[in-house]
Amino acid sequence: MLYGKKGQGEDMSVIEVKNLTKDYKINKKGKGLGGAVKNLFVREKTVVRAVKDLSFSIEKGEIVAFIGPNGAGKSTTVKMMSGILNPTGGQVLVNGKDVAKKRKEVVMDLGVVFGQRTQLNWDLRLGESFELLKRIYRIPDERYKENLKVMDEILGINEIIDIPVRQLSLGQRMRGDLVAAMLHSPSVLFLDEPTIGLDVEGKYAIRKFIKEINRVKGTTVILTTHDLGDIQELCERLIIINNGELMEDGPLREVTERIAPFKTLVVEFYDGEAPKHAKAELFYHEGNIAKYRFRKADITAAQLIDEIAQKQAIKDVSIEEASIDDIIRIAYQGSDDKI
Amino acid sequence: MNIRKNVTAYFYVYKIRIQKSLAYHYDVYGNILMQCIIMFAAAFFWRALYAGETMVQGVEAEQMYIYTVVSTAMSVFFMNDVEQRVMRSVEKGTIAVEMLKPINLYGIFFFEDLGKLTALFCQNLIPILLIGSLFIAVPKPASGLAFLLFLVSLVMAYLIHWLLAACFSMWAFVTINMSPLLQVKKHLIRLLSGSIIPLWFFPDWLASVLNCLPFVYIYQLPLDIYIGKEEMSNILPRLGIQAIWVVVLFVLFSVLQKNALKKVMIQGG
Numbered sequence: 001m002l003y004g005k006k007g008q009g010e011d012m013s014v015i016e017v018k019n020l021t022k023d024y025k026i027n028k029k030g031k032g033l034g035g036a037v038k039n040l041f042v043r044e045k046t047v048v049r050a051v052k053d054l055s056f057s058i059e060k061g062e063i064v065a066f067i068g069p070n071g072a073g074k075s076t077t078v079k080m081m082s083g084i085l086n087p088t089g090g091q092v093l094v095n096g097k098d099v100a101k102k103r104k105e106v107v108m109d110l111g112v113v114f115g116q117r118t119q120l121n122w123d124l125r126l127g128e129s130f131e132l133l134k135r136i137y138r139i140p141d142e143r144y145k146e147n148l149k150v151m152d153e154i155l156g157i158n159e160i161i162d163i164p165v166r167q168l169s170l171g172q173r174m175r176g177d178l179v180a181a182m183l184h185s186p187s188v189l190f191l192d193e194p195t196i197g198l199d200v201e202g203k204y205a206i207r208k209f210i211k212e213i214n215r216v217k218g219t220t221v222i223l224t225t226h227d228l229g230d231i232q233e234l235c236e237r238l239i240i241i242n243n244g245e246l247m248e249d250g251p252l253r254e255v256t257e258r259i260a261p262f263k264t265l266v267v268e269f270y271d272g273e274a275p276k277h278a279k280a281e282l283f284y285h286e287g288n289i290a291k292y293r294f295r296k297a298d299i300t301a302a303q304l305i306d307e308i309a310q311k312q313a314i315k316d317v318s319i320e321e322a323s324i325d326d327i328i329r330i331a332y333q334g335s336d337d338k339i
Numbered sequence: 340m341n342i343r344k345n346v347t348a349y350f351y352v353y354k355i356r357i358q359k360s361l362a363y364h365y366d367v368y369g370n371i372l373m374q375c376i377i378m379f380a381a382a383f384f385w386r387a388l389y390a391g392e393t394m395v396q397g398v399e400a401e402q403m404y405i406y407t408v409v410s411t412a413m414s415v416f417f418m419n420d421v422e423q424r425v426m427r428s429v430e431k432g433t434i435a436v437e438m439l440k441p442i443n444l445y446g447i448f449f450f451e452d453l454g455k456l457t458a459l460f461c462q463n464l465i466p467i468l469l470i471g472s473l474f475i476a477v478p479k480p481a482s483g484l485a486f487l488l489f490l491v492s493l494v495m496a497y498l499i500h501w502l503l504a505a506c507f508s509m510w511a512f513v514t515i516n517m518s519p520l521l522q523v524k525k526h527l528i529r530l531l532s533g534s535i536i537p538l539w540f541f542p543d544w545l546a547s548v549l550n551c552l553p554f555v556y557i558y559q560l561p562l563d564i565y566i567g568k569e570e571m572s573n574i575l576p577r578l579g580i581q582a583i584w585v586v587v588l589f590v591l592f593s594v595l596q597k598n599a600l601k602k603v604m605i606q607g608g
Contacts, residue, residue: 079435084439084604086605103439107440114436123359124359132351132355135348136441137441
């Protein structure tokens, strides 16, 4: 590799995505019996643009989360970045090489895990799957053993190494898939919904793994997820995609500031009506509890509490930052002044 | 396809597949039973046909019994999993990732099938030959040379059948469920390759059509050589045609494989 550890060659991106576009051709299905018969003879095709002109770059050692609603084009983007799907337009460079053109070369340096589709062979024991991968990628003995040792320390993989893949629980299988993807020490790891369907402990293990390999090996990690915990714990950087377009790109905190610059004030009254306020939206009111949403730019929390207290006696207050839930919801709706 | 570079991976797949196959017993007994039923049915059929005759179409009853036993034993060579494997990967949606591994996916499937064959050789082929020898006829080859040529022909027959299956497996990229197609193909091959009824019992026009297809080079040619139905001078040209079929199917397979990968790359796996 030209550039080894963090610090060197930081000006060069690991992944560069330029004007990436993907169209799918879909057979149009006619309705009813007539349509079905017609379909036998004529096939009308419609073109669906799944990804529209995406451009961004990812630096070495970053952990980047792709989020967006179902069907937003996240998986399509990740597939194109990892070389298993050809773009209709634009290009993806991994370590400076065009993925679509030098696929075989690029793929040697990538690890890919699709959460819902295991790449492990059902018929083999987990350890046998690893042994096969060792031979496929021609991983030297020493490196193989060392990698397995590191994986065992993080994921406790040795406990399950003798179990046939078909008998593994979802969490165990996911751990197996992660190890399988990392055995050949790729510099970039793609994870498509790695924590989907896992229990708390499973999610914890996967997140720990991602953090550890990022720290120890400097692996660049790109993941898609619907899990807010994943984002909170792992990602310095967020890319929000909707309708195949890039909506937001930046550090979690910045994105929050930009699209959800509000806080929520939770007030408990002794009794009676919650007073309305001109600069804050009363969006929840039940019993004695009321919640106000306000923009930091419009009014300070102290002022708001003070003004409400003048109208109605307050028993207790607390202030909540915009949760990641809110951010995502707002981003998905595609409007940032929804307050 | 760089076989030399990947030889350790292929050998590992081969070895593991033998181990796995040896671990499953019930399929094995089931298959022996099924093949033996077909073998006995065919043997009774020939006995009825030869009642009072010593020779039909230049073939003695004894030769026909040997034909039946060897044909049944040969069926073990033609139990590939390549189509199922491709189908499963397409269904699971992992085919694209698997095809991008730095190894030929079909190479893996080929060596898995070889592993399965090795296990079945002991588990199925030997028992079938024993049962056939005890109850139907001892399958002696026409001559030592015939046996050697039979082996050569059998290897090529294996390749033809496997390549046909590999080409056929590409359907999985187009259709959603190809299991029914697989059944049709399996029975067509059994019928058109002379595995149960030799070609010389077919009407002339049908036999000449079938001679232009690769199927007869799966069962009929090796069996003809084994029982000594074919003159020596005729064997070599037919072996040549068989070899040409191997090459033709290999080329077809390579082209289809390239297209399949392209298709996966465009539509997504």
